[in-house]
Amino acid sequence: MRQGKAARPVRTDDLIQGLAMEAGQSRAGRLSFELVLSLGIVAAIIGAFAIVLLLAGPRPGLPLLAQSWIFQFKVIAMVLLAGGAAWLVRDAARPGAPTRLGGALAPALLFLAANVVLDRSGYPLSGARALSVPVCVGTIVLASLPALMLMLASMRRGIPTRLGRAGFFAGLLAGTLGALAYTVACVNDGAAFVSVWYVAAILIVAGLGAVAGPRALAW
Amino acid sequence: MDSREVIWAQAMRAERQGDSAAYARFLTEFARSLRRVVRLRFRQLGLGDHETEDIVQEVLIAVHSRRGQWDEERPLLPWLNAIARYKTIDAMRRLRRDLSRRVDLSDEQWSSMFAASESDVETGAMDVEKLIAELPPRQQSTIRVVGIEGASHREAAERLGTSEGAVRVAFHRSLKKLMAIAQRRLEG
Numbered sequence: 328m329r330q331g332k333a334a335r336p337v338r339t340d341d342l343i344q345g346l347a348m349e350a351g352q353s354r355a356g357r358l359s360f361e362l363v364l365s366l367g368i369v370a371a372i373i374g375a376f377a378i379v380l381l382l383a384g385p386r387p388g389l390p391l392l393a394q395s396w397i398f399q400f401k402v403i404a405m406v407l408l409a410g411g412a413a414w415l416v417r418d419a420a421r422p423g424a425p426t427r428l429g430g431a432l433a434p435a436l437l438f439l440a441a442n443v444v445l446d447r448s449g450y451p452l453s454g455a456r457a458l459s460v461p462v463c464v465g466t467i468v469l470a471s472l473p474a475l476m477l478m479l480a481s482m483r484r485g486i487p488t489r490l491g492r493a494g495f496f497a498g499l500l501a502g503t504l505g506a507l508a509y510t511v512a513c514v515n516d517g518a519a520f521v522s523v524w525y526v527a528a529i530l531i532v533a534g535l536g537a538v539a540g541p542r543a544l545a546w
Numbered sequence: 547m548d549s550r551e552v553i554w555a556q557a558m559r560a561e562r563q564g565d566s567a568a569y570a571r572f573l574t575e576f577a578r579s580l581r582r583v584v585r586l587r588f589r590q591l592g593l594g595d596h597e598t599e600d601i602v603q604e605v606l607i608a609v610h611s612r613r614g615q616w617d618e619e620r621p622l623l624p625w626l627n628a629i630a631r632y633k634t635i636d637a638m639r640r641l642r643r644d645l646s647r648r649v650d651l652s653d654e655q656w657s658s659m660f661a662a663s664e665s666d667v668e669t670g671a672m673d674v675e676k677l678i679a680e681l682p683p684r685q686q687s688t689i690r691v692v693g694i695e696g697a698s699h700r701e702a703a704e705r706l707g708t709s710e711g712a713v714r715v716a717f718h719r720s721l722k723k724l725m726a727i728a729q730r731r732l733e734g
Contacts (some may be wrong), residue, residue, distance in 0.1 A: 339577055339599060339602055339603055339606070340574070342603050342606060342607075343570055343573040343574055343577065343606065344570060346569075346570075346573060346606065346607070346610045347566040347567070347569045347570035347573060348566060349610070350560075350561045350564050350565055350566040350568075350569040351561065351562060351563060351564025351565070352564075353561075353562070353613050353614035360615065421617075421620075421625075422624070422625045422626075422627075422628030422629050422632075423620075423621070423623075423624025423625040423626075423627060423628040424620075424624075485615070486612055486615060486628075486629065488628040488629060488631065488632035489632075545636070
């Protein structure tokens, strides 16, 4: 979307007069970026859950487990991370807004770290099954791909000006939503597993976003 | 607070009320400071004023088409700067791509360029000598004496044992022939 490349007036003064004639005509009932982003997040969550249930299915005994801390810990960690990532995505699509990386990610990271330190469950880092790590990382990444596309599409409604960074944050958010969905299928409990492998999968998606950003977000 | 921040933010709010004059004033001032920054940057890169004006216009259009998204609660200058920075870098990247495309040659052109530069290293003298070798013997000696050694027609006539008029005619003919041979070589 490169506006005004064709038939540009030669003189800047003429251009300015032309633009000034359009004063007061800019707010023609467009959805705000924040609203589009919120709708995108909701759609991404639904899509991610659908993929996880399709690929892996809910873990056995989920209704009972849902009341346990080992399950709630995962959900709380991912919700905290998603909140911070959403904050970063919104600011990345606002020209001139500072990137507050620390403020956005500290709650989630501190929560994860505290749980790793306090975890007395003894669940192994390699997970409950032989293929736990690749299955977990792979499912989260797959569940995150539609979310990543939705996040990038939503960001186009804003004004991203550092596209690689903006794409990274879009991936961070998408990956976290994928990981949030994966909690209903994941049989691997333990803070260490979540802190390492969930975060690794999320970072893979963030990396994909950073690569896709410059092309997907150019305007 | 920066007075420009206040004045421009006011103009941007006035634009939303349909105040064309205030908006035009803001755009003109913004373009002026933009031009100053971009021109300075471009001079350092060896780019001209024509490209500067293109980018100024591109930034103006970008700001204009997204002006509805500026949040009045937030400072305007960082908003403008971020858009100007993005559009300037974008345009510079495009300029550089265009430039490299214009400079780049096809594989054939590259290979013929190296062939040409090799004969350049031999300083062209060889080329002339090769061309002369194709002339009849009489014209060869004439062009060597007159054209390369720089003798006058009279001197050449004496050394070659012929008349001045004959040298003149032979020299003229050999030049014409050399031109024809050179032309043929260039085309073939």
